[in-house]
Amino acid sequence: MDRETQSEAIHEAVEAMADRLAEEKEHLTDLDSAIGDADHGANMNRGFQAALERLEETDGDPAELVKTAGVALVSEVGGAAGPLYGGSLMKASQELEDGITAETTVAFAERYLETVEERGKASVGDKTMVDAITPAVHTYKKAVEVDDHDPLEALGKAVDAAERGVAFTTPIRAKKGRASYLGWRSVGHQDPGATSTLYLLEELLAVATE
């Protein structure tokens, strides 16, 4: 896959993600009303529409495109999700400077997880997006580096892993984010940010599979 094809794939992926978030806007907001402040759907939808628009005006390397998307999210999403999604994409995009390869995508994924954990001061088990990102990244890395699977297959496994991460957020008590204010009452509700993370990964897989 040459750089141009890679860049096109990124355009397509962001478009698919934006469409998916538009569809899931209400569902995400409903999840956020139960344990947060009922805006996660609107935030993510607004952010990815903006990212899509900016990418339509942008040509360039994969790294530049991902960074542009990240900047768009930082300036449009706001709330907790803005700096977490946007800032992490911005940082992690540096790992794609040599293009998209099995190696660089693993580095990208690790850097993304690291940045979210740092900015959010969150660890796995806090009932946040980290719970979806962690199993996805770990599974991806293991599949590529240890099992020598090709990236597409590895991504498929990562999506399954993220799904289990999302399911895992439901029965646990929140330690970070607005849901933490609820104390024990947060148990039994699925985390919105973990859920939107899963949607993005699903769309990434769908576009990569084409």
Added chain:
Amino acid sequence: MDRETQSEAIHEAVEAMADRLAEEKEHLTDLDSAIGDADHGANMNRGFQAALERLEETDGDPAELVKTAGVALVSEVGGAAGPLYGGSLMKASQELEDGITAETTVAFAERYLETVEERGKASVGDKTMVDAITPAVHTYKKAVEVDDHDPLEALGKAVDAAERGVAFTTPIRAKKGRASYLGWRSVGHQDPGATSTLYLLEELLAVATE
């Protein structure tokens, strides 16, 4: 009937009126919500409870007692009904200075009607308490002065007349009071003040009949 018996009768009447208004409080408020501001029941109930309390501490002539009740209403009812009910009782009480006779009660009734019309700048047909008072007073006067009926019988006819006055308020458009702001939309609703007037007359009749 000596003065003392008359005074006792007034005590009893006010007590019966207060009880009746307590019972009808919600109904009067409902009527007032439809075309006014939903307080006529509370206003009248508060006023007659106060009148009752003051009368329990007061001995005296019929004229004094009625005046005391009027003063209590002026200071407790507020709104439009306060000066209309209370002020008119205060003024009309002067006609009872020679005790309660067929003659003085007619003068009392006429003076009461006059005072309400004056203070309220209202005439019959404006959809107010005047529509209940006018037929009652006219019928009472005719029954006593022209037909020579005894006051009790005359009062019975007056109550029937008031009832027709109340019914008459429903199909007409309000010209006075808050209901007038509704314009044609006031048609079809019964006037609260006319209704409370009828209740008071009914209780007066019941006590007089005993």
Added chain:
Amino acid sequence: MKKLINEPEAVVDEMLEGMVAAHPELRRLEGTEVVVRDDAPVEGKVGLVSGGGSGHEPTHAGYIGDGMLDGAAAGEVFTSPTADQLSEMIQACDGGDGVFCVVKNYEGDVMNFETAVEMAEMEADTDVEYVVVDDDVAVEDSLYTSGRRGVCGTIFVHKVAGAMAASGGDIAEIKRVAEKTNERVGTMGMALTSCVTPDKGEPTFDLGEDEIELGIGIHGEPGTERTEIMSADEITEHLTEAVLEDLDLESGSEVATIVNGMGGTPLMELYVVNRRLQELLDDRGLDTWDAWVGDYMTSLDMMGCSITVLELDDELKDLLAAPAETPGLTVTE
């Protein structure tokens, strides 16, 4: 309906206690629902008083202070205060130069104030005059109504009359500017939801999920027209047009405006309304000299707003700009 109250019967009394506890410059006349300046009667100026039913907070007692009212009487919720208390208030605010009353045009208010003025004149020989404010353009002033209602324009009358009294104007001067203000001001309101009185505990009127009431009064009295819900811009256009039609201003006139919240509407939405109001005035060549946005004359927890426009001249501008310091309105030099 849930409310932050104890017994409904106690709500006015307890509100007034909470109010004087928050504002030590206010004092309650013992045994009454009358609140006055702590230093009343103020000598060397005409006393300015107002009053009416409760449920319109910060109206009325919230406008007591330097440059505005000396006293305010609180009736039961939506019920005029009684004449005896009004008379006590008038006498308590007479520093020797007489008292001027701002009365809103409701029969209950007018009849009780009339009785009170007679009582104060008789009992204490107090010099008393009053103005009856009737700024509500929703009501036709005709043989068929009790006349236009007094609504949010009353706050401008308080401010103007208060500034005149503070500057040493006599009763006649105060009356002149109060009447001038009343003649030049118009208001029109609307409701998205009904208010709920503590006593009844349920909506005073029923509005459908998609209905609004135009020309609403401030007591939950039904308005003049019920329509489908519209956008904030359309509602603003409707209200503004009604007011401007009534005032009939020449292009180039200077105005002061109020976007007033009815109590349950968030400030955010009032600013959205103000945005369109100022555009509309601008379109007609009217020049907004001052724009107020907030809860000035409420109707308990009703959602909705009213729009008030006052045509200015130099005298009214000076009086509006004069300093005032009250719980509900502060104007600094």
Added chain:
Amino acid sequence: MKKLINEPEAVVDEMLEGMVAAHPELRRLEGTEVVVRDDAPVEGKVGLVSGGGSGHEPTHAGYIGDGMLDGAAAGEVFTSPTADQLSEMIQACDGGDGVFCVVKNYEGDVMNFETAVEMAEMEADTDVEYVVVDDDVAVEDSLYTSGRRGVCGTIFVHKVAGAMAASGGDIAEIKRVAEKTNERVGTMGMALTSCVTPDKGEPTFDLGEDEIELGIGIHGEPGTERTEIMSADEITEHLTEAVLEDLDLESGSEVATIVNGMGGTPLMELYVVNRRLQELLDDRGLDTWDAWVGDYMTSLDMMGCSITVLELDDELKDLLAAPAETPGLTVTE
């Protein structure tokens, strides 16, 4: 649910337009949701800024003016403003002596402000410091939460820091008094009803006809406990006790208090709450030096209130008493 709005997406933009139309002393930074003093940057003083999600009006831009804020950034409803706009605001309010930010303790606000501070330092070499306000005693500050939330006590921090900035204090001085205020203030809130965001158009949470939520946040985040409806006195006792337990004041201490409305509760009811609050403080030998009652930090149209208590010393009294002139709060000398 009916609202006085046009398109939900436009509500923040249109509110800000309506706001600067009402208050000519405010100016919007072009292409942003940032509002600053018209004369910003003010030279010779540290710039004081704040910001956060919209829906809390008059917070945040309503506290811009002499003696308080120089700028405020408005995010979407209940969503932190973005870092790029915060950075623009910081740079626009730097008159050469640096900028101090008042941040409420929400992860979104904190992370965006942190990013913005880095950006402003990098892009314009601006000297920036900030305080993170966390006055909400409803939230346990433990390993298991994101820490206490910033709620109505933030208004006291704005006032104190604003007075210190106006009197020429440097960034370190401002930070010291802001942190001191934050350490000595506690707030607890409750809701009778949920707020309704323009975007969702329906209650954020469901409360039964006879239920209330204690420890509610200002974003319609569910509170810490759901109970049966109680009387205003009982609710006041509950909130006050929670705050006082947290502050642990000695008898004889002087305090300032806020009874803050959540947006949909009539002022009448807030005064009823203030009455009981002052009785309770009095019972414990606490001396109320100043009591505020009104809508300071709202949650759209939510019905409910919060109680804030601040322990004073001479310095804080001087700073609270210093003059301020803003749309949402005026203090005169």
